[in-house]
Amino acid sequence: MTLISIVTSCLNEADNVVELHQRIKAQFDAGGPAADFEFEHIYVDNGSTDATVAQVKALAAADPRVKLIVNARNFGHVRSPLHGMYQASGQAVICMASDLQDPPELIAQFVARWRAGELIVLGVKPHSRETWAMAALRRAYYRALRRMADVPVIANFTGFGLYDRSVVTMIRELGDPYPYFRGLIAELGIRYATIEFEQPARVRGITKNNFYTLYDLAMLGLTSHSKLPLRLATLAGFTLSAASLLVSLGYLVAKLLFWQYFTVGTAPIIIGLFFFGAVQLFFIGIVGEYVGAIHTQVSRRPLVIEKERVNLPPGPALPRHSGGAEP
Template identity: 30%
Template sequence: MNRPHISIVVPVYKAEECLEELYRRLRAVLEPISPDFEIVLVEDCGGDGSWQVIERLAVQDARVKGIQFSRNFGQYYGITAGLDYCLGDWVVVMDCDLQDRPEEIPHLYNKALEGYDVVLARRGQRQDRWHKRITSWLFYKIFAWLADIEYDGEVGTFRLLSRKVVLNYRRFGEQLRYFSALVQWLGFPTAYVDVEHGERFAGKSAYSWSRLFKLATDTIIAFSDKPLRLAVRFGFALSSLSFIYGVYILYRAVIYGFPIVGWSSLFVSLYFIGGVIIALLGVLGIYLGKTFDEAKKRPLYVVSRTTTEAMDTQS
């Protein structure tokens, strides 16, 4: 069997209504590029009929390969599994809801042929609700500041990678995996292509406010120790202000004879400082907890079954 020229890696979560259309449009744009392609669909146990659709597509077309996790691990672990299993010389990573339009893949591919290992799809006008656009913009601004890296918030998951990038990405072993930042960290020649952001074909986003907040927190902790350094600076600043104010009170008492009073302000100050200490210990505790998770060396994901295994059983 020849190595596929191009692989499409798609994490799948509650996408039963999208998969048939996704396959149809992918096949239409990939066959003119090369008939040697594969579509790797990683089903993240969304609880709907997505896996049954993937199995049906794999029977119809051997170029469709399905992977199902044993439980829900998350989008970035789905991407990791897809990159571990794919075989193509070029690999496109995209979402399953068709907001990443398959018709843009030839533009990414043609740009890569100019000599780039990474081609990022930059969305000009996002087809999302206003609150999601605002929170995404805010997240990327805060993330770039805390992680001390430059990151374009108009770039999502949709991108094309060379085989070289994929092989190096597989070397990452950390549990906290922010796909876009890891690819950027690798440092391979990168280009941008402006693309049209499509409408969601069916369903709604699986990211709730709580999941988005957890993702943002985990990502910042995974890529930066700046919160710790900010906590140290804040502690020194608070101590310096307290010392200056103490000297001022002592000066007034000694020089002008003002009595030292203010039990209420003393108690408020104690509670304030106590709260700050607890918060800073909490930040430190989060980092220690994540370090503990990394030290366990657990597998990043667990595969329950693949379509290849199912076809082998049938044969």
């Protein structure tokens, strides 16, 4: 039977991992909509401090189709799922979150579209049960990114979807250690299908997305698929330099013509100083984001360091003490 890999990254999701597996299992067991496919369910634990690992190990002991990778620490919300995707052995890989906000019941539709010939099937969430402020901010970000990006970025897509083995191989060969999937899929140029769903509210546990992770994803999308901010920085530099020169010439002429009673004062100087300082710091920050993205690309560090594997072939792990005497 054709094997399909389900990859879920988890961080302190002890309240959700058991129900998640039960709902995924129901899709493939006898009578399920995907019963004519075999599956493996790979959990990638990203440094949980609760009972998540123990819960998954209990599942793996009862069902060999459940597999576990325990990371040595939290390697982030991008690298950990990507590593899990690379460890999957199925002819298709379905990536989803472990907080039950990516409905496992969509697996049947993903598989049906894949069987019909689609290499990529994405779950997009035009509607989500979140606060109106977060929804408005998300819409504004995607609208701005679509206008600035070099490729048509996929809005309301978080990585939840099915990827054919050939697509996984292509992504791996690109060698991007920190990809922005919303733009990467469009960058590949492969036709993809989308399935819309309403993202349910989290029932148990707390979200692991905070201001930093959301900001990180926003900047990742900007620096990965657009050079417009750098061009704006250059253009603003030329414009402000020209404006400064004109203002300086104007003050010089005014002082020469009306030197007896024309006083510049300190207010314009202070205002100009702070204004130009703020503009410089802003664009230095933009340049810094691009430099940071380049640093991530050239560092060539492993996606994750594994601490433990369950029901999987041996893989890279933490170095262990050889037992020899110290020199």
